Structures are given as C-alpha cells and as structure tokens.
Amino acid sequence: MSETNISVPLAPLPPRSCKGLTDVLASVGDKWTIRVVGELARGSLRYNELQRRVGGISQRMLTLTLKRLEVDGIVTRTLFPSVPPRVDYELTELGQTLRAALLPLSQWAAKNRQAIEANRERAGK
Amino acid sequence: MSETNISVPLAPLPPRSCKGLTDVLASVGDKWTIRVVGELARGSLRYNELQRRVGGISQRMLTLTLKRLEVDGIVTRTLFPSVPPRVDYELTELGQTLRAALLPLSQWAAKNRQAIEANRERAGK
DNA sequence: CGGCATCCCGTTGGATACTG
DNA sequence: CAGTATCCAACGGGATGCCG
Numbered sequence: 001m002s003e004t005n006i007s008v009p010l011a012p013l014p015p016r017s018c019k020g021l022t023d024v025l026a027s028v029g030d031k032w033t034i035r036v037v038g039e040l041a042r043g044s045l046r047y048n049e050l051q052r053r054v055g056g057i058s059q060r061m062l063t064l065t066l067k068r069l070e071v072d073g074i075v076t077r078t079l080f081p082s083v084p085p086r087v088d089y090e091l092t093e094l095g096q097t098l099r100a101a102l103l104p105l106s107q108w109a110a111k112n113r114q115a116i117e118a119n120r121e122r123a124g125k
Numbered sequence: 126m127s128e129t130n131i132s133v134p135l136a137p138l139p140p141r142s143c144k145g146l147t148d149v150l151a152s153v154g155d156k157w158t159i160r161v162v163g164e165l166a167r168g169s170l171r172y173n174e175l176q177r178r179v180g181g182i183s184q185r186m187l188t189l190t191l192k193r194l195e196v197d198g199i200v201t202r203t204l205f206p207s208v209p210p211r212v213d214y215e216l217t218e219l220g221q222t223l224r225a226a227l228l229p230l231s232q233w234a235a236k237n238r239q240a241i242e243a244n245r246e247r248a249g250k
Numbered sequence: 251c252g253g254c255a256t257c258c259c260g261t262t263g264g265a266t267a268c269t270g
Numbered sequence: 271c272a273g274t275a276t277c278c279a280a281c282g283g284g285a286t287g288c289c290g
Contacts, residue, residue: 047271062273084272
C-alpha cells in the first residue's frame, strides 16, 4: 500500500506510474468494458439495445460492467419510471476522455492484429 | 470467424473494429503484460532482473507472459549459452509501437485515477 | 540462472430461473 | 423491460519442487 506512487508519466511508460495503469486496465481492460464503452461512444443506449449491440454478453456481465462503470463515473444511468421501465446509459465526460485515450490503442490493434496473428502462426509451427 | 471485420478506426472507437481491440486487450490488458512491457521500454533486461523490477510476479506468470509476447512478436528472447546461462529480453519494433500506443491510456490513468477512486468512495457509501 | 511441471484454490463468468 | 439470485464449470494464477 506504500507503493501507490504515481508521478505523471512523461517518460515512455514510466515504470513507477505503471501500477496506476495496471489498476485502470484491470478495470477497463476486461473482456467487456471496452466493448460497452465503444458502443456508448456514439450516444446513449438502453439496456437491451446495449446487450444486442455488444453481442455475446450475458445479462449478468452487462449488469456488473455497467454498475462498475457507473460507480467509477464513466457512465450515467437514467431511469424513466414508465411501464415498461426504460433505462438509458450514457458516457460521462470522464467516459469520453477514456474513449479518447483508448483510440491510439484501438488504431494500433487494427493496424497490427494481422501481423501478430501471422507471428503466432509462424511461431506456433 | 466471419466477424473479423476490422476497418481502420477513424471514427471514435468504431464498433466494428472493437473486436480487434478486445482481442488485443485480452492479450495485452492482463495483470502483468503492461508492467513487463513498461519495464522493457527502456532497454533489454535479464529474466531475473525483470522479475525483480516488476515486483510481485511469479516465475510462472513471468514465463507465460514473456512466451506470449515473444510469440506475438512484441519481445525478442536472446540466449547466451554461458555458465550460468543468461537470457535477455528486449522489445521489438512492434513492441515499441505498442508502448507508444499505450501512452495516452497511461496518462489518462495517472490523471484520473484519483477522481475515479473518489467516485467509488462516494458511490460506495 | 532460467526455466518447466504439478498441485490447488479463488475468481470469473455463463446458464438458468425468478422479480418489480 | 431491466434487472436480481443462484449454481456451477472453466480459467487464472500462486506455491512448490525439479531440471539443464
């Protein structure tokens, strides 16, 4: 616990602040969070619509993911007390900055995924 | 397998290419990979030195992590057949580009971690 | 020194059923 | 519609011991 030193990362991936990054990635780098944030990037969505768009996520995981994002201040949850009930999820400003910070990695992934798979192929044999 | 559509992400977190991102994060966003890449960012390191620097990683996890990074073409493994043996790990050019792509997220984490923890505090009570 | 093999337990997360 | 609750299988990952 005495190891929560996080100076601002000016140097390339400063080792001391890496623990902060690890924490964030533990929260953001799981199987579903990125997908959810990505779908919410373009605007608010209802629970079911979100589940449909993400594709493959279980109710349990969607709920847990959204709850954590809400607690972290990444998304807002808006309940319309109608019948049937309606709940909208939307990125907060913090969420938007996260999405922006994710972009370079997204581009890197798109650009290098095939190269990585080719590497795996070669190494695998 | 018919869903490997990855157009270049020009739009903010393009949903269709998000699966590529998810794959990459599944590979890169685990508990240790970022830390290892971060430590290797400044130059090559030996196995034990790497384990010491990362701190808290078990031999098993360090070995598995390095193996996957090697297979993916992110790091190189160089064996010096001396006695006792010596093995150096180093980022490849691809690894360097990954590190660069990780920087914005690293900065976001450093900048917003406290805010997130404050949010959790409020929401938790 | 730099690993690999094995055991084992805690967590993750899917499937299913139920509720306001 | 938008969840909650429970069960259970799969996986991650630490500890330990052995080897070239």
